[in-house]
Amino acid sequence: MLRSLRRRWDGYKYRFVPWLALNLRRKRSPEEVLFNTLGFTVTRDRSSLVSAGTGVFVTKGFVPKGTLVSMYPGTVYRKHEPIFFQSLGNPFIFRCIDGILIDGNDKGLSRSVYRSCSRRDQLGPFQMSDESWLTSAPQNPLAVGQYVNNCSREKAANVCYQEFDVPGYFPVELKQYLPNIVYSHDIESHLRCVVLVTLRDIKQGEELFSNYYTVVN
Numbered sequence: 080m081l082r083s084l085r086r087r088w089d090g091y092k093y094r095f096v097p098w099l100a101l102n103l104r105r106k107r108s109p110e111e112v113l114f115n116t117l118g119f120t121v122t123r124d125r126s127s128l129v130s131a132g133t134g135v136f137v138t139k140g141f142v143p144k145g146t147l148v149s150m151y152p153g154t155v156y157r158k159h160e161p162i163f164f165q166s167l168g169n170p171f172i173f174r175c176i177d178g179i180l181i182d183g184n185d186k187g188l189s190r191s192v193y194r195s196c197s198r199r200d201q202l203g204p205f206q207m208s209d210e211s212w213l214t215s216a217p218q219n220p221l222a223v224g225q226y227v228n229n230c231s232r233e234k235a236a237n238v239c240y241q242e243f244d245v246p247g248y249f250p251v252e253l254k255q256y257l258p259n260i261v262y263s264h265d266i267e268s269h270l271r272c273v274v275l276v277t278l279r280d281i282k283q284g285e286e287l288f289s290n291y292y293t294v295v296n
């Protein structure tokens with residue numbers, strides 16, 4: 080009896096405790112959490128297209144057809160809201176079918192506007208949007224959809240855009256994970272989000288390509 084108790088304690092002390100300490104010390108990275116939860120990771124890297132700059136790749140795992148693989152972050156502007164200065168030379172503006180615009184630029188004036196709107200909307204301890212896509216340590220690794228390049232003759236589209244409005248009952252404490260914020264409030268409208276959905280199975284190492292001129296809704 081005493082011997083079996085000692086064996087269990089030794090197991091606890093030498094195996095479980097170091098394992099627990101390791102996991103406590105090693106805070107899991109958002110990429111690890113993404114991989115463990117959805118079975119893939121996506122990251123920005125130099126595009127496989129010559130002179131296309133940065134693109135988005137499936138860096139680990141496998142993404143089945145019909146999966147939400149990325150989100151399009153940014154400030155959401157309704158028609159007629161002022162976006163002139165933010166739009167100058169800005170390739171990151173996404174136009175929804177109904178004319179709503181999403182500015183996914185993470186630099187300059189666009190970045191300042193997003194930050195300012197996000198802080199304006201903070202509700203006590205709750206942030207109303209995720210700001211970390213503007214930093215080098217994003218908390219939501221899916222929020223890189225604005226870097227997906229356009230398809231070409233050699234590279235067919237493997238993702239499409241899906242627009243949707245966040246319903247009013249969406250939990251307030253989860254809004255801090257959404258990488259979108261409205262430029263100005265309108266009681267009737269809901270937050271617009273755009274996600275990228277895979278059109279076919281995508282393997283590790285493949286770059287994502289969308290068709291900039293097609294939207295599914």
Ligand SMILES: C[S@@+](CC[C@H](N)C(=O)[O-])C[C@H]1O[C@@H](n2cnc3c(N)ncnc32)[C@H](O)[C@@H]1O
Pocket residue numbers: 126128129130131132133134170171225226227228229230231
């Ligand atoms: C929304 S951004 C995509 C991210 C961009 N590659 C970057 O590095 O910032 C759109 C810009 O990417 C480049 N781009 C996208 N698709 C391309 C393609 N198929 N061939 C060449 N350049 C492309 C163009 O400069 C375009 O204005």
